[in-house]
Amino acid sequence: MLKxxxxxxxxxxxxxxxxxxxxxxxxxxxxEAAFDSEIGEARSKMMSQSAAALEHARNARKIARGESxxxxxxxxTASWLEAEALMRLNRSSEASPIxxxxxxxxxxxxxxxxLHADLLRTHGGxxxxxxxxxxxxxxxxxxxxxxxxxxxxxxxxxVLLNIGSLYSGARQFEHALMxxxxxxxxxxxxxxxxxxxxNNIGNALKGLARYSEAESAFALALETAPAKxxxxxxxxxxxxxxxxxxADGRSQEAEATALKAMELAQEHAPDWARFVDxxxxxxxxxxxxxxxxKAHIERAFEGENLEATAAHFxxxxxxxxxxYTQLGDQNQSDLHKSALARLxxxxxxxxx
Numbered sequence: 001m002l003k004x005x006x007x008x009x010x011x012x013x014x015x016x017x018x019x020x021x022x023x024x025x026x027x028x029x030x031x032e033a034a035f036d037s038e039i040g041e042a043r044s045k046m047m048s049q050s051a052a053a054l055e056h057a058r059n060a061r062k063i064a065r066g067e068s069x070x071x072x073x074x075x076x077t078a079s080w081l082e083a084e085a086l087m088r089l090n091r092s093s094e095a096s097p098i099x100x101x102x103x104x105x106x107x108x109x110x111x112x113x114x115l116h117a118d119l120l121r122t123h124g125g126x127x128x129x130x131x132x133x134x135x136x137x138x139x140x141x142x143x144x145x146x147x148x149x150x151x152x153x154x155x156x157x158x159v160l161l162n163i164g165s166l167y168s169g170a171r172q173f174e175h176a177l178m179x180x181x182x183x184x185x186x187x188x189x190x191x192x193x194x195x196x197x198x199n200n201i202g203n204a205l206k207g208l209a210r211y212s213e214a215e216s217a218f219a220l221a222l223e224t225a226p227a228k229x230x231x232x233x234x235x236x237x238x239x240x241x242x243x244x245x246x247a248d249g250r251s252q253e254a255e256a257t258a259l260k261a262m263e264l265a266q267e268h269a270p271d272w273a274r275f276v277d278x279x280x281x282x283x284x285x286x287x288x289x290x291x292x293x294k295a296h297i298e299r300a301f302e303g304e305n306l307e308a309t310a311a312h313f314x315x316x317x318x319x320x321x322x323x324y325t326q327l328g329d330q331n332q333s334d335l336h337k338s339a340l341a342r343l344x345x346x347x348x349x350x351x352x
Contacts, residue, residue: 035063035074042081046088047192048230051271054085055105068107076106077115084122089271092126092310098125114155117146121159128162131311132171133170140166157187161196168200169311170347173207180204193222195233202240211248215241231268235261235276242279258283274300278316285323295324306339314343 038060045053061078064071088097102350103119110116124139140163164179171310184197202217218241225233238261245254258279265273278300284293297320301313309317317340324333 030168031063035060038063039077039081042085042253044082044208046085048233050085050088052210054082054089057081057085072109073115076102076110080115080119080122087122087126087129090310092129096126112146112149114150114152117152117155119151120146121162128166128169129310129312131343133166133346137163154187154190154193157183157190157193160186161193161200164200164204168204168207171207173204176204177201191224195221199237199240202244206244206247211244214244218244220252231264232272235264235269238264239276239279243282244280246282246286251283255280255283274302277279278319281316281323282319285319290323290327297323306335307342309339311343314340317343
């Protein structure tokens with residue numbers, strides 16, 4: 001069972017990787033080629049360009065018409081990739097109904113297939129991101145068992161990383177490290193999985209206050225990111241490095257690193273900028289610049305419902321609660337304390 005940890009972790013969703021072959025359909029050769037192209041693009045861009053992957057998945061779903069089993073498999077595949085992309089874009093509320101309907105249909109028509117396992121894994125990921133840790137773990141385990149039966153080693157490695165992220169989000173960092181290392185060893189020849197593993201290991205080590213080791217792990221992830229051609233991945237890893245540096249008391253280094261991440265985010269991945277703002281709020285609090293810290297934390301939570309924030313906002317809630325207390329705004333502080341208590345209660349559900 002998971003046990004709570006007290007050390008801070010800026011939970012940043014770890015990148016995972018998808019792979020799927022495009023099924024054949026009873027379409028014209030031109031339509032099949034178009035479907036294959038859209039699915040291929042969705043798959044290849046899922047990790048580094050999730051917004052583009054979402055568009056390609058939706059295009060593929062429009063093409064996948066017909067009543068045959070192959071057409072059904074194609075449509076469900078496209079819907080799965082659509083939900084996966086939405087989850088990665090922090091739009092889990094949109095992804096959830098898609099994955100639930102798609103999973104129910106796939107479990108009936110293609111029970112025990114790789115698609116069934118893939119849908120379970122994404123379903124578990126959505127639950128984990130919303131802090132439903134107690135519900136997510138058995139779903140991941142179901143996917144893991146199916147992958148094992150199917151002999152899908154690469155997918156087994158992915159779900160091991162997913163389980164590690166679940167434990168990390170629930171602040172059981174030793175368990176997280178175990179799963180991350182298992183995932184890394186399960187399919188070491190894949191650079192993208194290696195990047196994800198190093199990034200996740202860094203987050204877990206940060207949670208254990210092993211800052212030097214964490215920064216080294218993030219540096220290994222950063223070495224691979226440019227090869228993926230993704231400014232978003234680079235921005236995410238730089239944000240993680242900045243979070244380690246501020247936790248380690250190196251606010252000047254943290255600010256410089258975070259500003260690099262912000263430059264990339266603003267140009268290439270504006271949805272990520274709020275997470276950089278969260279880290280910059282921590283930097284400015286350390287520097288004693290509370291008004292600037294307030295501006296950053298407000299941008300981090302802009303448009304968010306504080307009663308329904310996802311697990312990766314946990315430490316920013318903690319930052320905000322402390323910041324608003326120092327500013328004398330107890331009402332705002334209490335709102336963030338309530339959000340923190342809500343997320344902590346979800347962690348505690350796993351302990352019982």
